[in-house]
Amino acid sequence: MSNPSFISFSGVSKSYDGANYVVDDLNLDVRKGEFLSLLGPSGSGKTTTLMMLAGFETPTQGEIRLDGKRLDDKPPHQRDIGMVFQNYALFPHLTIAENVAFPLSVRHVSRAEQKTRVKRALDMIELPHLANRRPSQLSGGQQQRVALARALVFEPSVVLMDEPLGALDKRLRETMQYEIMRLHRELSLTIVYVTHDQAEALTMSNRVAVFSDGRIQQAATPSELYENAQNAFVANFVGENNGLTGRVVNVSDDSATLALADGSIIRGRCESGLREGDEAMLALRPERAHIPSAEGTQVDGHNNVVQARVEELVYCGDHHRVHLKLGARDALVVKVPNTQRHALPAPGDMVEVAWRHDDCKILAMTASAHRNAPANYSPPSPLPSIITTAPAGAN
Incomplete structure (x- = not known):
């Protein structure tokens, strides 16, 4: 059973100079009750997309609809959308209760109803005892919870969040992640969340749209993306x-089968459209590769195997990161679990690195991928001079 679209971007583009597009022909649907993250590097178009949905930016082309109704021709205060910013945007001269009540007062909600809703909102974020304090008397995490309560107090149909946890330290950020996830689940909120933090997007979202160059490169569940x-x-x-x-x-x-710079031949899954002779990239997660000699295991016929030199070992608590060189310049990282049965190799050792064919994917290189590659990247030479390449290292 398909879920109908609640928020819809249809052919939406945004240009500030009439020539260059920061968002280019965006088509995106968001389901009611979904937690969608817009993920991408700076300048990729994710925040501009959020601002157009909020009403702070106007699309150059296309339509935005909410629950089937045209939205892009309405001012922000008529959109029934709550907004949470990175810098909290609380009024310093108002108490916490007055800050939370502000969206209700501008909507001319009665004083009695305001009091009831503010109490309910502060109870929801577990800060009712701070109602009479000023924002400067609260910690960063508490201020962000107040900003969240203010965005929810008028019961909007959609809540937008623009890098809301970027100013918090790691511990507070993780605490707030779970707080936002709890509220999303308990209140069945529709949330559109902008972040450049991949781990945050994978942890919190039902679905993630990855932006680059003003376009969505892929929109999928976190597990599908990974x-x-x-x-x-x-x-x-x-x-x-x-x-x-x-x-x-x-x-x-x-x-597909790929010839690497050092002459290694590997096989992996691929998308349709890949052709013989194409420049391509092996996508392999560090935890999917292993060093058989460290584990006392044998390589089976389902594995790709390459020879690599150990450059460095980094202790990370629950695992060791083994940095290796494949040929003259190619870099490879393998995560080895920190268990007693693993006999780690030493820097300078030559070892076999193996991984299953199904655990890697061979992907066509794009312009965006070239820009995202490490500084020492240079594209592979045309066939048959395969072994003269200098491909990207571990990212």
Whole structure:
């Protein structure tokens, strides 16, 4: 059973100079009750998209609809949308209760109803005892919870959040993540959330839209993005990725064979449209690769195997990060669980690195992926000079 669209962007573009588009032909649907994150680097168009939905920016082209009704021709205060900003935007001269009541007062809600709703909102964020304090007397986490209560107090149909946790330290940020997730779940909110933090997007969202160059590169569930990126930009930007590039030497059904810079031949899953001779990137998560000699295991026929030199070992508590060189310049990272049975190699050792064919994906390189590649990246040479390439290292 398909869910009808609650928020809809249809052919939406935004240009400030009439020539360059910060958002380009955006088509996106958001379901009622969904938590959608807009994820991307600075300048990718995610915040402009949010601002157009909020009414602070006007689309150059296209339509935005909310529950089937045209929205882009209405001013912000008529859109029934709550907004939470990164800098809280609380009024310093008002008490916490007065800050939370502000959206109700501008909507001419009665004083009695305001009092009831403010109490309910402060109870919801577990700060009723701070109602008479000023924002300067609260911690950053408490101020952000107040900003959230203010956005929810008038019971909007949609809540927009623009990097709301960016100013908090790691512990407070994680606490607020769970707080927002709890409120989303308990109140069945529709949330559109802008962030550049991949872990935050994967942790909190029902679905994530990855932006680059004003366009959505992929919109999918967190697990689908992480496990099945559609292009090299998404693979590099979402989570940690070993991005090794080469030339496609064979394509069959849903798999392809790639020749790497050092002459290694590997096989992996692929998307349709990949052709022999294409420049492509291997997408491999560090936790999916392993070093058989460290684990006392044997390589089976389902694995890709390459020879690499150990450069560095980094202790990370529950795992070790093993940094390796594949050939002259290619870099590879393997996460080895910190268990007693693992005999770690030493820097300078030559080891086999193995991973299953199904645990990696071979993706066509895009302009966005090239810009997202490390500084030492240079594209592979045309066939047959495969081994002269200098592909991207681990990202």
